[in-house]
Amino acid sequence: MSSVMTSAGAVARHRLFWPIVALAVLLLACVLKSNTFLDITVRDGHLYGGPIDIVRRSSVLLLVALGMTLVIATRGIDLSVGAVMAIAGAVALSQIAASDNPESLAVVLSAIGSAVLVCLLIGVFNGFLVAVVGIQPIIATLVIMTAGRGIAMLITGGQITTVNSAPYKTIATGYWLGLPVAALIAGFFFVAMALITRRTALGVLIESVGINPVASRLAGVRARTIIWTVYILCAFFACIAGFIRSSDIMAADANNAGLFIELDAILAVVIGGTSLAGGKFSLVGTLVGVLVITTLTFSVTILGIPANAVSLFKALVVILVCLLQSPVVRHKLRARRRATAPAPVEVPA
Template identity: 65%
Template sequence: MPTSPTPSTASAAADASGGFGAVVRHPLFWPVVALVALLAVNTAVRPGFLSVSILDDHLFGSPIDILRNCAPLMLVALGMSLVIATRGIDLSVGAVVAISGAVALTFIAGAPDPASTTTVFLAIGMALVLGLVLGVWNGFLVSVLGIQPIIATLILMTAGRGVAMLITEGQITTVTSAPFKTLGAGYWLGLPVATLVAFGVFGLVALLVRRTALGMLVESVGINPAASRLAGVRARTIVWTVFALSGLFSGLAGLILSSNVMAADANNAGLFIELDAILAVVIGGTSLAGGKFSLSGTFVGVLIIATLSLTVTNVGISPLVTPLFKALVVAAVTLLQSPAMRRKLAERTRRRGRTAPVPPSDKPADVSTDKVVA
């Protein structure tokens, strides 16, 4: 006779479906799927895409190129994540990148000894301090004067490249300095210095916001600034701090970009990097409405954008079409991450768990018999 599902097997099926549903609902599930898909496409086009070799004690290969090329974007997206978490936006990061490179290379070019380590350190220090000052300026406009972040940073975005042009006198400044070139094109322990710097800063900030109260304070300001102030949180100081960090990280990104090409181009350095940073943050699952943020999601988003740019080239498509593919990937990932889509996937998973066939039990059926009274 047919047997009914036992509670143990039914709960096991529910747990299995629930576990899979939890994985699908995880914010990083679809970004990771998109990254794996891009890697699979590149591997299909170029079978040796994922191979890494050692030459002159350095690691070479497409994965290493991706890690090196995404270093500037990683730094800019890191600052952008913190700013967006406080309900802000920073459109001036590209201009700060251009100003930072212009200041550093102009100072090195005018120094008596451009190849001197002291000269390079002074140039790097000046560029980083200037990037920090510009970030503090943005934070002042937003937190003290109460200007909308998009308007406050749009001011520097518009004027920043003009400032960079004034610094370089409208010319593309080039230098020859081996110590400065190490920052963008050098290797240490077999890995690109730019990658080590960017990932080191990223890991330090991630440790700071997740192992201290800073991350919770940033999220509280983004969720409800008024309530956080009533709770004793210095919301103005938090907002000021994240904008200052965004300027500092953008300045460091500008140094890496200018060091990689050993030139300062005020018109093209960091052009549209603010859009790529916002895309990386959104792909990683951070809401533009502020509050909860995910640095690990930003990390995956940066890798997706860097891999996508290389994929377009490997497939043989003109790099001019890259923004279109970026838009398609962002649209697909954000659609899969939307609350409505998540609810549909969760409902489908639960329905599949309820209708899943249950394996027969090894226990004999409990057959009850009626007692016959003579």
């Protein structure tokens, strides 16, 4: 019996316990409101249903949060991801719109390649400001956050650029093997980064730089290179997320594409247990945090919560999860459980 209690206590102390509980509660609330929410149906060889919608809509936030996790692990922050998404969509759709054959796969791939190159240069710029110039990450990335949408506006000529291209639309609305292409793209990069950071030395190097950059540099770790790498990766993932978002509406909206997504990404990373102080990070935790945020958005709609109270509802849920994860709160809960636990019965010899 004691071993069972010990195992249960270990599970409850895990950093992902409360986020998973929150996710389960949100799913339960949706099921109680709509009995068919978890039903998955097959139509024309494609999977449809509430869980599939959650997975598909999580793809954009997962990509952004993936890069944000690596940046936060180095004690940084990247506020430019939303602007990078806007720039990616603006470059890609403007090039497709200017072509004579927007239905051509070669044209679409060329436009995507151009957008990726531009976004990688933005990542290099962010990394240069942080790693070489020594500017605080929140200030360095604020430059692109502020100027990035202006750059996107210049690219689109101040207009919302729309195109009609079936290959490009497939990125967000297409299906492959019955699953949404957007979810497959996000899943591929998630698995790839999980393998790279845990099967190679990259993850350890990122954590060492986040824990103590000076000691890491003295130990022979190229801290500047690591910091540069994570900002380039963050910009790259934001670029892919920008393709999915612009493909979903087939338009490049410089003002609204990726607006405030950096805040949801930071929340997802924090909910997943990665500390803003840097060091240890968890990509699986980030995935759970993204699912919590996305399911929370679904819950707001399904439960019929008024639109003007959506932000407050999301804030309350996030605050509750973060409080339950807090070391101080968890210590007090453990102390209370120990105080209320029955005293062991002494068996006479």
